[in-house]
Amino acid sequence: MAVQTPATAQQPARLARGVLGPLALAQFICSFAGSNMNVMINDMSKDLNTTVHGIQVAITTFLLVMAALMIPGGKLTDRYGRKRCFLVGLAVYGVGAVLSAAAPGLGVLILGNSILEGVGTALLIPPVYILTTMLFTDLTARARAFGIIMAMGGLGAAAGPLIGGLITTAISWRAAFGFQALVIIVIILLSLRIKDPVPPDPHHAFDVQGAVLSAVGLVLVVMGILAASTNLWLTLGLIAGGVLVLAWFRFWVRKLERTGREPLISSSIFRVRASNLGLVTQNFQWLVLMGTSFTVATYLQVVRHYDAIQTGVIFTAATIGLLASSLRSEPLSKHFKQRTLIMAGFIGTAAGIGVLIGMVKGYPGPWAFAPGLLLIGLGIGLMLTPSVNIVQSAFPEARQGEISGVSRSISNLGSSFGTAIAGTILVADLTRSAYGAAMIVLAVIALAGLVVAARLPEGDQRT
Numbered sequence: 001m002a003v004q005t006p007a008t009a010q011q012p013a014r015l016a017r018g019v020l021g022p023l024a025l026a027q028f029i030c031s032f033a034g035s036n037m038n039v040m041i042n043d044m045s046k047d048l049n050t051t052v053h054g055i056q057v058a059i060t061t062f063l064l065v066m067a068a069l070m071i072p073g074g075k076l077t078d079r080y081g082r083k084r085c086f087l088v089g090l091a092v093y094g095v096g097a098v099l100s101a102a103a104p105g106l107g108v109l110i111l112g113n114s115i116l117e118g119v120g121t122a123l124l125i126p127p128v129y130i131l132t133t134m135l136f137t138d139l140t141a142r143a144r145a146f147g148i149i150m151a152m153g154g155l156g157a158a159a160g161p162l163i164g165g166l167i168t169t170a171i172s173w174r175a176a177f178g179f180q181a182l183v184i185i186v187i188i189l190l191s192l193r194i195k196d197p198v199p200p201d202p203h204h205a206f207d208v209q210g211a212v213l214s215a216v217g218l219v220l221v222v223m224g225i226l227a228a229s230t231n232l233w234l235t236l237g238l239i240a241g242g243v244l245v246l247a248w249f250r251f252w253v254r255k256l257e258r259t260g261r262e263p264l265i266s267s268s269i270f271r272v273r274a275s276n277l278g279l280v281t282q283n284f285q286w287l288v289l290m291g292t293s294f295t296v297a298t299y300l301q302v303v304r305h306y307d308a309i310q311t312g313v314i315f316t317a318a319t320i321g322l323l324a325s326s327l328r329s330e331p332l333s334k335h336f337k338q339r340t341l342i343m344a345g346f347i348g349t350a351a352g353i354g355v356l357i358g359m360v361k362g363y364p365g366p367w368a369f370a371p372g373l374l375l376i377g378l379g380i381g382l383m384l385t386p387s388v389n390i391v392q393s394a395f396p397e398a399r400q401g402e403i404s405g406v407s408r409s410i411s412n413l414g415s416s417f418g419t420a421i422a423g424t425i426l427v428a429d430l431t432r433s434a435y436g437a438a439m440i441v442l443a444v445i446a447l448a449g450l451v452v453a454a455r456l457p458e459g460d461q462r463t
Contacts, residue, residue, distance in 0.1 A: 019135060020145055022190035023128045024152040026090070029183045030121045031156030033113070034063055034290060034415055036164030038297035039311040040173040047173070050106045052302060056294070056423040058110050063290070063416040064222045065118025066125070068215035070409035071265060074126035074402060075207070081200035082127040087191060089124025093117050094184040101177035113177070122408075129404040133392050134197045142389070150384040151326035157289055158319040158377055161297055165312020173308075210252055210264030217246035218413060225420040269395075269402055277456050278390035279407060281342055283414035284449035285387065288349055289380050291418030291442045293318075296356070296369060298426050299435045310366065317370040321377025326384060338386035339456040345383025346450035352376035353443040357436055383453075390456070418442070 037044070041055050048054070077085045096116025103109040132149060136142040167176045220242030227234045256263040270276055293315070300306040300314065325345075332341060352375030359368040388407065395403045425438040 019131065019194055020148060022187050022194065023132060024149045025183065025187050025190070026086070026124055026128055027149050028152040028156040029180055029187070030066075030093075030125060031153040032160045032163065033117055033121070033156075033180060034059070035157045035160030035293050036176055037113075038293050039161045039165040039301070039308045039315075040168050040176065041298060042301045043168055043173045043308060044109075048103065048106050048109060052298065052426075053423075054106050056419065058106065058114050059294070060222065060416055060419045060423065061110060061114035062118045063412055063419060064219060065115060066121045067222075067409050067412035067416050068218045069119060069122035069211075070126060070412055071214060071402075071406055072206075072211040073122040073124075074130070074404045074406070074408070075211075075264060076123070077127055077130055077404075078201060079204040079206055080202075081196050082130050082198075083191070083194050083196040084200070086124050086127040086131075086194070087188060089120045089122070089127075090184050090188050090191070091120070092123065093120025094181050094188075096120060097177045097181040097184065101174045101181070103174075117180075125408050126404040129388070129392060129407065131194070131197070133404070142393070146389050146392070147326065147385045150388055151323060151381070154289075154322045154326050154377075154381050154384050155319065157293070158315065158322045158380075161293065161315040162312035162319060165308040165310070165315075169307060169309035205262045207256065207262065207264040210249060210256070213245055213249035213252060214264060217242045217249055218409075220245060222413075222416045222420055225417065225424060265402060265406060269399070269406060272394045274457050275391050275394040275403070277452055278387050278394075279410045280452045281346075281383065281387045281449055281456075282391070282407065282411045283417075284445055284452070285345070285349075285380055285383060286411045286414035287418035287421075288353075288442050288446050288449070289376070289418065290415040291422040291438070291445075292353065292356075292373075292376055294419045295422040295426060295435060295438045295442070296373070298423070300366075300369075303435070304366075306366070314366055314369050315373060318373040318377035321374040321379075322381035323377075325378045325381030328382075332382075333386065333389075338390055339453060341386045342383040342453040342456065343450055345379045345381075346446055346453055348379030348382065349376050350379075350443050350446040350450065352379060353439055353446060357439050357443075360435070 037055065037059050041052055044055050045051055073085065073089070093116070096112045096119075099112030099116060100109055101112075103112055128149065132145050133142065136145045163179075164173075164176050167173075167179055220238050222242075224235045224238030224242060227238060253263040253265060253267055257267060297311055297315070300311045301308075306314075336344075352372045354372075355375060356369060356372030359372060391403065391407050421441060422438045425441065426434050
């Protein structure tokens with residue numbers, strides 16, 4: 001167990017000014033990157049001479065690269081330090097944003113946005129959660145810090161369509177990537193004063209084979225889902241291959257543990273029931289949020305022929321709802337158990353999807369989307385922070401690198417699944433019925449999240 005330094009003893013207000021700002025802004029821009037492209041589908045596909053499916057592949061690949069590399073990214077913080085990984089991740093992300101802005105075709109866009117921005121995010125996001133957990137040792141202060149970070153993350157995901165739509169309509173979709181690069185520069189400047197609470201250990205073991213196996217397994221599974229709209233046999237083959245590689249990864253982990261070596265993920269990380277259930281709720285939350293965002297944005301642009309700004313304005317309802325509920329998560333946590341908040345969030349989200357299906361079918365106007373999106377935003381915002389707090393607080397400081405990587409990987413895997421599943425249904429048949437089918441699938445997943453949340457331990461602490 002590392003010894004606390006004076007940095008960990010600073011007052012929460014000072015930490016918020018010196019540390020929380022750049023960490024929250026980093027979470028914002030990464031979440032923004034995952035959703036802002038949804039309103040650029042028509043503009044980008046025409047400019048890059050590709051299709052809706054091509055843009056979907058780029059979006060999903062970005063989310064997938066994050067998910068596949070988040071666990072190795074979390075482990076690297078022990079070896080190279082949290083601040084160093086954070087800054088390197090920001091730099092890689094910035095280069096990817098610039099390359100994406102200048103992309104002449106889909107291939108370069110995938111290299112810049114999907115690969116480089118994905119790798120950068122996998123390096124910079126684990127330190128955000130590790131530093132927050134290490135620096136905010138008081139449960140109330142930690143809950144407040146996570147509340148701000150998750151609010152900024154949710155705001156980035158929900159406001160991404162609006163901000164992206166405004167920039168795309170006023171200037172160009174390329175300027176949206178320029179905006180990301182500028183924000184990255186600001187974060188780097190703000191981050192220079194961050195102090196790493198624990199010195200890095202350059203001799204810390206790193207499981208290269210485990211990192212490769214876990215990444216390949218996750219990539220194969222998600223790529224299998226993406227292939228469902230074109231080749232069912234390829235889908236089955238890719239998913240089966242992914243499952244086999246992940247089984248090999250599990251065998252490798254057990255082998256390293258038996259020989260006394262440190263694996264990429266210790267099997268004991270999954271022996272905490274509350275944490276396991278919290279991870280599942282995180283996965284479902286981001287799956288529903290990103291799946292809904294992609295489904296509604298695609299439907300508005302491809303079927304109803306709305307432009308980027310019109311689509312973005314409609315998503316304002318989700319932004320308002322998410323921001324309102326996430327900022328209230330800390331006061332609510334003093335009166336309600338975290339399990340209760342997560343269950344209420346899934347109920348609100350499922351209700352919102354139901355309203356979206358019913359209202360859009362009965363009312364042709366654009367504002368028919370607002371009530372449902374508002375409910376979804378309220379529901380997601382209500383449960384983001386409790387889920388993260390349950391998972392992070394279940395482990396001591398020495399294991400924060402490991403659990404942070406796992407937590408962010410599970411969440412981003414949910415985002416990948418959401419875009420892949422919803423996109424596959426839509427691409428197969430871009431009609432009103434396909435929209436309804438995608439939304440029904442997302443509603444079922446939200447209800448499944450409610451069932452999982454109900455199984456969280458009743459004795460979880462109020463923060």
